[in-house]
Amino acid sequence: MKKAPIVMTLMASVVLGACQQASHDAHAIDHDVDTCEICNMAINNRQAATQIVMEDGSAVKFDDIGCMMQYKEENKEEADNFHTEYINSYDEQEWADAADSTFVYDEDINTPMGNGVISFSSLEEAETFIEEEGDGELLEYENLAEHDWDSY
Amino acid sequence: MNIPMKTTIPKLLSMTYFLLIFVCFFNLNSVQASGEGFIQKEINQAAPGEKVTIPSGTYEETVVIDKPITLEGNNVDWISEAGETLVTIEADNVTIQGIKFKQGDQTLEQEMIPGEEFSPNEPKPTIRVTSSSSFTFQDNYVDTIGSGIFGENNHNFTVENNKFTGVYSSFIDQGLAAVELYETDEVYIEENLVENVLDGFYLDSLSHANIINNTVKNSRYATHLMYSSSILGDSNRFQDNVNGLMIMDTTDAVFSENTLVDQFHVNGYGVLMYRSKGIELFDNEISRNITGIKLEEAERVKIHDNIVAGNQKGIAWERQREDFEFHNNIMVSNVLSTQGDDNDEAITLYSGKKGNYWDDYNLVDKDGDRIGEKPYLAGSIYDSLLSAKPEWQLFMNSPAMTIWSQVTEWLPPPQDAQVMDAYPQTDYSIKQSNSTFSSAGYGWMGLILLMTAGTSVFYFRKEK
The missing domain is CATH 1.20.5 (Single alpha-helices involved in coiled-coils or other helix-helix interfaces)
Known part of the structure; x- marks a missing residue:
C-alpha cells in the first residue's frame, strides 16, 4: 500500500503527458542549423523567413515565402496536416499568421530567393510601404496561390 | 619640495x-577623417590615367574616385573607424593595389553585436563599385565586416591576389561576402584567399565570370551563385565551409579541378545545385563533406571524372529532373553512396555505356572488361530507411544491416523503378599530373614485389 501513491503519481504523469496538446506556436529560427526545406539555403534573413507548423507541433521552415508556396504546392495531399503558416512581418519583424497578413509584391524587393514578396501585419502598413517606395502590388493571403512565383 | x-x-x-x-x-x-583627407586631395590633383601612390602610414578617411586612376599603397593601413565605405568608385579604368583596409575597434563595437542580425546591406562594404568598366583590385588585404567589395552594374571586373578576412568565428556574426557582385559581366576572381566571411563570393545576376585558383575557408558558402550564367570555376580550394559551391538558379556553369573538402557543418554540402541548368562538374575532388553533391530540380547536369570520397552521402538528389549524366566518377568511402527521392525515376547513374566506380559494389567482373555483370543498384534498404528516419544511422554497419544490405544486393527485391548504374566499374584510375595509374597497376606492382621478396627468401635459404 505504501507504493500506491508513487504508482498513482506515475500513472497520472503518463496520462497527463499523453493528453498534452502539441504547441502550435511558431518555432524559433536557429541560424546556425536551420535551412530552407525547399532550396536548402541557410535562413539568415529573419524578415523573409516563414514556417508551417504542423498538427503535431513540428515545423517546416523556409527562407522565403516563395519556397513555402512551392512546398504547399508539392505537398497538397498533406494540407490537412498544416496547422498554421507563419510569416515574419516586414514592419514588426514578429511571427504572424499568414492568413491574417497582407502582402506586397514588387520585383525590386530583395528577398533571399528573389520572389519579391514581403508581408505586413496590416493593410495600412502595406499601403504605407507602397506609398513610400512608389511601387508595389497588394496581395491578400488568398491571392498567394495564384501569384506567379517566378524569381527575379 | x-x-x-x-x-x-x-x-x-x-x-x-x-x-x-x-x-x-x-x-x-x-x-584624420575630418574634412577632405590626404588621399582624396591626391586623387583630386591627379590627372586621368595617372598613378597615385599613397605614402607609408595609417589613414582614416573616405574617398570617392571619379576618374580613371591607379591608387597604389606602399605599406598603407587604411582604417574604417565608423564602419563606413572607404572607397567609392564611380569611374572607368580604376585600379586599387597594395593597400591594407582594416576595421577599427569602434566599428567592431558598433556593428558586431554577437547574436544580432543585420540586413543584407549593413554594415557597409569597404569598397563600393557602381557602373564601372575595367575595375581592378589586386594585391590588397581587406579586413571586412560588411562585404569587402560590393559591385553593381559593372563590366570587366577583376579581383586578383587579395586576402579577405572576416572577424568572428561563428559565421552568422561575420561579415557578408568578400566579393558581392550584382549584374556585372566579364568578371575575373583569381588567386584570392578568403577566410571567416559569410559568403566568399556572392555572385548574383552575373554573366561570364571566371573563378580561378582561389581559396575560401571557414565561411558559410565559399561561392554562392544566383541567377548567373556562363560561369567557369577552376582549381579553387573550398575547405571547412558550410557549403563549397552553392549554385542556385544559374545557367551554364563549368567547375573543374576544384577541391571541395571538409564541409562538415550539419547542413554541409560540397556542391549544392538548385534549380540550375547546364552545369558541368569534372575532375574535382569532393571529399569529407556531409553531402558530397546534392541536386535539386537541376537540368542538363553533367558530373563526370570526379573523386567523391569520404562523405556521409556521396550524391543525393531531390525533385531531380531529366538530362542528367553521371559517369567515370570514383565513389569511395562514402557512408551512403547515394540518397535519392523515391519519386525520381528519371535518374540514371550512368551515361551511354559509361558507369562509375562504387566501392560498395561487391559483385565480380567475370569477363575482364572492368565492368560488373550486374547493375549497381542505388538506394539500398538501409538508404531508404535513412531517408525516412535519419536516426537509423546508429545502426550503420550493424551485423543485421550489413547482412540485409548484402542479401538485397544479391537478390534485389522486385521494384517498379530502380535508380542504378548499368555499367559499374570494378576498377578505377586516378589522374596524376598527366599520367594515370590504376588500382590494378598498384595490385600488379604489389604482386611483383611480393614475388621478388619470396624468390629472394627462397634463394637465400637454399644457399644456407
Missing part, C-alpha cells in the same frame, strides 16, 4: 624633444 634643477631641466627638454618627434611622426603618417 626641493627640485634638483640641474637634472630636471635636461629631463624635461629630452621629454619635450621625444614628444615633438612622436607628434611629427604621427602627423606625417596619419590623416
